[in-house]
Amino acid sequence: MIIKKIFNNNAILARDLDNNEVVVMGSGIGFKKSVGETIEEKLVEKTFILKQKDASEKFKLLLEHIPSEHITLCGDIIDYAKNMLEVELNDYIYVTLTDHISNVLKLFDEGFTNPNPLIWEIKKFYPKEFKVALKALDSIEEATGKRLPEDEAANITLHLINAQFKSASNKVEDVAKQTKMVQDILNIVKYTFNIALDEKSISYERFVTHLRFFFQRLNKKQELEDTKEDDFLLKQVKAKYKEAYECMLKVEKYLEVALSDEEQLYLTIHIQRVTQR
Template sequence: MIIKKIFNNNAVLAKDASKHESVVVGCGIGFKKKVGDEIDENLVEKTFILKQKEISEKFKLLLEDVPVEYVSLSYDIIEYAKNILKVKLNDYIYITLTDHISNALKLFEEGLNCSNVLIWEIKKFYPKEFAVGLKALDFIESETDKRLPENEAGNIALHLINAQVNSSSDKVENMRDMTTKIMDILNIVKYTYNIELDDKSLSYERFITHLRFFFKRLNKEEKRESEHDDFLLKQGKAKYKKAYNCMLKIEKYLEKELNDEEKLYLTLHIQRVTKR
């Protein structure tokens, strides 16, 4: 392979004999080199072959702004995630996750801690991805000596969730069906309470996100046993009677029996989204 472009001392754009491009990372791989030089194969630590041209171009731009150690760190997290989750991830995650880690570390250094409003859903409904997110914090700490807060485990998990290669359940027609059902559920809530929902509110955003996650699980026919006995649900029913009855209407509309945990979460979301 020969060097086509040098990003920095540790990252170069390479071209092989077939003129295929790849980004090659390694300590000192671009040091005192120039375009057209042969790459020292012994220095190669990681190779990025991004097949889609748009992703490849954005990745090259990212390398000009982000420290190469963050690129390498992101690569290790992604490879770990693939092994643990046993799923295919879209190549775009090499850009989104690297960019996120870079920004997260920058904010951390400035003493800023951004909350993750979805961490509740992520922990409950994507425990494997969240566990990978927690492990990613270990990777980051090992590389940078900075321990990011748990919220960042949720953010990393969200990147992994979004990057999972679409299955048949995520085809356009099913996405349309999901959108229709979400609108129907919102209408059930609106007509039950005879109010207009505030679509700019945080509670509305969380409710929509919860419903999207919920339908993805239904489409994948994921069966999750409730982690609680019915005690909490009974409490929710007693405290938020109208929200509970609204949830029952939604369950009837879905024509699917929900477990106690789902019933509880839907009830709580309905209570929050309708609270003035």
């Protein structure tokens, strides 16, 4: 690999044998080096190849302002998340999560913390991601000696959820808002039927999953296409599951959007299933 730019003693920008632009990190890897020189392979500890150009550019900017140890720490956290969650994460996670954690550590030194009012909902709706985030707190403590509060695990969880969607236009704030809206919809169902929902049931899990992806479509203004078959099925479901249909209309009113026949159909069926005693 050939050095293209030196950020600091521990981080450089280089080109590999396939002519890919990569960020390479390692203790002393840039010390007394010059652009155009070859990297000593034995000094390489971590390599970042970001395929999304915009994410790559922002990541390089980040390297100029954030301690390299924070970059390495967050890279390890992201690698762990990928392995445990077994999902693809958008390249922007390297920018957003690294920037977030580095800023949190700085604020922590100044005596500030960032409470998350949705921690209870986040724990409930995203248990796998929250478990990974708790492990991230362990890694942060091991690397820095600083134990961040559990609220910070909730904040990290939102970054992990956001990175599971391909579009880079999503914001962590949107995920937080959607999490609250999922809880609001569950409350509408709960109070309409005057029952406690079985949060361990498959129907509950499917309903929450449907709502999560429904909000992604809503956020991107993507609508499912209506067909005559959907209209026919909706009429059948409306007649068979009157209470569930009426509850769906309350949800539609809460959302303040006109739902397609297919969305109405799926929501009604999910509501019927999750409320079956």
